[in-house]
Amino acid sequence: MSFISRISNTAALLLRAAQTTDDVEEADAPTLPPRLSTSHDPLALSTVFRGVQIIETAVSKLPLIQYAPDGSRMRPSTLITRPDLNRSRRDLFGDLVSALALNGNAFLLKVEAGGVLVGVRSLPPQLVTVTDLNMDPANPRLRYSYRGVDYGADRIVHLKLLNVAGRLRGMGPISAAREEIEGAQDTRAYASNWLDNTARPAGILKSDQILSDQDARTASERWAKGGAGGVRVLGKGLDYTPLALSPEDLQFIESQQFNTTQIARLLGIPASLMLAKVEGTSLTYSNIEQEWLTFAEYTLSAYADEICEALTSLLPEGQWCMPDWDSLHRSDTNTRYSAYQTAISAGFMTVDEARAREGWAPINQTTPQEVTL
Template identity: 25%
Template structure:
């Protein structure tokens, strides 16, 4: 797992897997005619909200490293090298910002990469993220994979399997590259972009739909251009809305298109929100869509968000940490696991109910609860105090 110096023994195979960089979401034109890539997709507020909801929620959960004991119990191993790296992967990032960035990259690009840094003893000392668009993966003659990335100086650097921490979304059978949800739903997102452009264009042209100026007279090109320019100058733009037009020389105005209400433009915009929620598997309420929300089902949808939406990303981090950042022997003794109870912090009533049941049923003690709440352990006098005092 040593990073420095780079190993150069293996070479890129001429035949084999294609250039994975070509499969990363570089963007293309959708069926609606809108160009869709990661940047344009994130400009749709529903996409940005879905990605942030999943990335922020995953990153904010406490992630601890535990050591298994011979009696079957486990204890926090905060001084273990992996635990220190997960708290601060590199000098420029905390564990929260690193995990948020990596999770968002998987959601948008399908893949996230980080260069693994180790010391002379082979211990992990750092994780340095690499933008997915700068990475190319190829299969070597040995059957392993090489990761070639372009650094800030334009130099191509080769890392081998075991030197890159790679997170990915669902992949095709036999592939190591995760599929981009943006690329999969390009036409759906392109429709959302086109709807937004339609609305913006409508308001830009005076908050009214197009029509025609008619006259029984014959106009030459110069006259037609002069009339058209004059009309746009006086009535185009939201600031010119509701002005009264004065027509001359027999000109008449006839509106041709339907109104925004007739075209159900707002309903179409709502459809985009639902489609994005379906794409990223988050409840619409998490995207501020409260059209079908009530007090009772909002609480249940929040619970489903933890069980079904977050579960995949929490599991991805835990399993890939064990597979890639822990050696075969270390995996038998250590594991990384999230504390989902952290999601209860914003709900004091639910938190108190959860802790109360845990203490009553005997699988947590009062001191363990106080530790989670950043409170000191009970003193001996407090422990001996009668309950009715």
């Protein structure tokens, strides 16, 4: 075969390969996680860092209650108290919350020993790809790939903060509003570059007389050589005006305040927790308490309920777990005791149930004073 023939055959093979690649449907490709550039790491923004920390702290400290199939409380199993045997539950929940907030997805790999489920392991969501082998959103057959290893849906528990129909991956507030986050970072970078920009003059020397180019150059050089401190002598009607920036210009106060409020709204966090000032509002005990209740109901529950659903899938059939929201909504002592007294008097709560809510052990039904001789 001649050299020209070999070249022609090779070109034909490459052309057919390119055409075959173009004919493959987009649904065959795995769904890759969205990635932010290193320069736009959202956690580098203080308001995002603080917001994620608030949600992570609140969810990680929530007690979980495990229920038996008959609806009664039961002693929590190891899958609830320590899902990952190599880490604390608080540490694992922190990973899940930050993954849901930043990526919108979290993945738990089931760990088995001798065919028995003993725990789970959290996988970094940015390293997990999801593929629908059926290419049918109504009847998906999911495959999860992590570091070159493929797993079926029976080995992976997929958590989504916001589930969107037709999408294999969930959405989170940071990934959904990436442009707003990057805009806030650009504002901060602009303020920093303004100060570091050497082209911006520190001041202006002006004169009420007409100066030649040489006179202006000489005055500028002498002023620059003078350094900081000391006494300066100005002649020929020269006057120095420093280009000082106002605090509003220097810190971009209004822009920074807007960005903080915007990110707090994006994460669903009350402005009071973000230490952000909202114009036209006043903070009182009643409206702050209502803000926190709304925060728990519509923000924390989105994370906590998804985590509890994932843990419930690990439990035996019929058992489930849910957050103890009462521990988060605890009022002051007098209010709680008055509520217990009303409930006990009405007959829909016992003393031991009230003590259990306070974390106390039950008392004996027969006290020493009630013993009959």
